Amino acid sequence: MEATEQSWGEEQQKQRLLKATKFFILITVLYTLWIAIIILGVYFLELGNKWAILSMEQWILTAIALIAIAIGLELVLLIRYTLSRKKQEQPEQKNQKEYVQGKLVHSYTIPADSKGGIFSKTYILVDEDRVLNIRYQMIPPNDLWGQQQ
Numbered sequence: 001m002e003a004t005e006q007s008w009g010e011e012q013q014k015q016r017l018l019k020a021t022k023f024f025i026l027i028t029v030l031y032t033l034w035i036a037i038i039i040l041g042v043y044f045l046e047l048g049n050k051w052a053i054l055s056m057e058q059w060i061l062t063a064i065a066l067i068a069i070a071i072g073l074e075l076v077l078l079i080r081y082t083l084s085r086k087k088q089e090q091p092e093q094k095n096q097k098e099y100v101q102g103k104l105v106h107s108y109t110i111p112a113d114s115k116g117g118i119f120s121k122t123y124i125l126v127d128e129d130r131v132l133n134i135r136y137q138m139i140p141p142n143d144l145w146g147q148q149q
Contacts, residue, residue: 010084010085013081014081017077017078017081020073020074020077021074024070024073024074027070028067028070031063031067034059035059035060038056039056042056100131103125103129103130103131104130105123105131105132105133106126106130106132106133107133108132109135109137110135114140115141116140117137117138117139117140117141117143117144118138118144119135119136119137119138120135120136121133122134122136
């Protein structure tokens with residue numbers, strides 16, 4: 001699995017964030033239309049200030065509060081998604097340096113980040129202080145144990 005692929009949990013979280021965003025936008029648009037109808041009723045149709053149960057000022061204040069809550073919830077969800085994504089993207093801390101016979105070992109695995117299976121190990125002396133360890137995956141784990149489900 002490549003490092004650039006998204007995990008299933010991240011994709012689900014992204015879909016939930018998109019659904020929540022659509023919901024907040026829909027509620028905000030509907031409430032804004034309701035406020036526009038109230039303003040039309042009060043000023044143009046002259047139905048009075050309290051024809052829609054609350055006064056126009058109260059409806060506008062509730063609209064401001066609703067939009068503020070929607071923006072706040074959206075920011076919380078967005079920050080939560082961003083922080084969880086950053087945690088997944090941060091590289092793992094490297095192990096402590098490995099030494100063989102007093103020489104620093106630099107390890108490379110081909111293919112990169114492969115785990116399991118059978119590897120060949122080759123040590124190559126680079127200079128008097130460093131050794132190169134090349135691990136080549138000869139047989140992948142799926143070939144050894146069959147296809148994993």
